Amino acid sequence: MVYDIQINPTGDDYPSAGVVELSPLMEQAGFSAFWKGEANNTDPLVLCCAIAARTRKLLVGTGIYHIYGRSPVTMGIQAATLQDLSGGRFLLGLGVANKTIAGWHGGIFDRPLRRIREYAEIVRKVAAGERVEYKGEMYDTGSRFQLSWKPEHPRFPIYFAGLGPKMTRLAGEFADGVVINMAPASQIRVIAGRVREGAAAAGRDPDKAEIIAKVWVSLNPDRKLARSRLRQVLTFYNIADHYIDMLKAAGLGAEVTAVQQAFRQGGFKLAQEHITDAYMDQLPAIAGTSIAEIKERLQPFAEAGVTRLIIPYVPATDPVLDDARHFVEAWGRES
């Protein structure tokens, strides 16, 4: 199994420039890829490009870029440029987001399966340097688009973010793999099975589909501290639409319902109190006191079929950048 890291810089206290400075250390520590998510926080592409310019081998990935923020032709041009810049180190994670995010970008959240399939198809053609005149049901690329240059690395993996049955099957059929967030090992096994089924149904080798999963981690000798900020992250996912169904399917319905009820009654703070230690330990989150413990607790995910494990690192103490550096260094010493 390959270990990746995800860091979300958040401004003054967790500056983008500081995270980029940290990237050579991530590479040395043995992480295979740096990932960065999107929503209303710092832009993944900007960070991936900056990190690519400061490292030699570290792969850089958008985990996840949604399809409403930029046209597929732009995404294709940017992918091809980053591939050239980085010597072929780009991993493109794509997702369909949700109604709110689509609305920010003037888009309509509909026909997600069709939409992402067409989007990915255009991105691949554009970034491969093909002549593109795509007329799909969702997207139209006008007349005679083609890159002005021959891209040096025309192929790169495209992964779909997915939890539900249809999207994960499509990831197997059409993409190079799936990116799974917030799923316990038991659910990862189910999802990985569907991805492989999709691949097999499309006549592809199911073992070549990458199963990428995120397990949120914090590290502190004091376990209470390690748990504290993870609790915030987990609260967010327990009240976010897409994840609820999956957590319920994993047998955590009672816990999710308790968090949501607390949220309605007392807001985020009260909801947070319902992420108990016992519940936290059933979620894909590790409040670790040592790297050895973290690696031990990641084993069930490897056994569930994860081929690439993303560790979104959640700093437990201030200054957060120093906390993140400490984690990366500790990881490097243990590898």
Place this chain on the structure above:
Amino acid sequence: MIYDIELNFAAHYPAAGIVELSPLIEQAGFGAFWKGESNSTDPLVLISGIAVRTQNLKLGPAIYHVYGRSAVTMGIQAATLQDLSGGRLLLGLGVANKTIAGWHGGTFDRPLQRIREYVEIVRKVAAGERVEYKGKIYETGQRFQLSWKPQHPTFPIYLAGLGPKMTHLTGEIADGVFINMAIPSKIREIAGRVREGAVAAGRDPNKIDICAKVRVTLHPDRAVARSRLRQVLTFYNIADFYSDMLKASGFEPEVLTVQEAFRKGGFKAAQEQITDAYMDKLPVIPATSIEEIKERLKPFVAAGVTRMVVPYVPVSEPVIDDARRFVEAWGKAS
């Protein structure tokens, strides 16, 4: 006078090579690195890489069009790059044309309203304001706001403009105008309209930047220096917007000759009609030395240009080595 460099047109510069070259660009004394869009390498990708290899060099897409990414995405990306670079972004925006709009599933219409709204959204988003914009063209849905407090919430936005309305609007709402392919007399006229727009909007007309591009090649053999510029100019004599402007600048007979040759014999025949005499009237400098380039840029400065953008067109392979020679020579002469 600030001299900027653009590495872009008429050649494909390898992305990794440009990033490697960027510290030298900064050392040579250039104020900013600019990069155009269209179907060539992406400006944002390059300037994000360059931002972490340089300290003071300003960084600009010249020009990013409004069809490629949503206004909210542009705002998020601008804020991120501002944080990353310590506030070095210069954002050049333009409305492109029908073909480019079509590549991105867009409709080329109401360019003035469109860019006005787009700029407004980008500024609000990148400043960290709560945004719920409902314009005639753009809507940003509900409750958008950056998740963090941006460290450098304002940055200059320049609009690409040649026509009377766009340049007037530029003076009204933007921090400067980005002029491509215009001779000094035309630049003077455009700068005047931009300043009028600024005055009409109650702004200080002297605070509006006038950025203009003058394409340059450098080679001891002038015939070689001219060769690649000829290709570039042929393109502009054929392209809709620029050929109109060249006609309006007093080159109608020359433009028509090039276009007729293009119709009859294709690009190669058209190229032959860019004579040395015609080339020397256009905003391009096929030079044999840096001193000559600076001398020939003086009329542009006199016309009111405040940021002189020098797109370097390479004349030999590998292009990145050719560009490095130019940058080094520029640094020595500064």
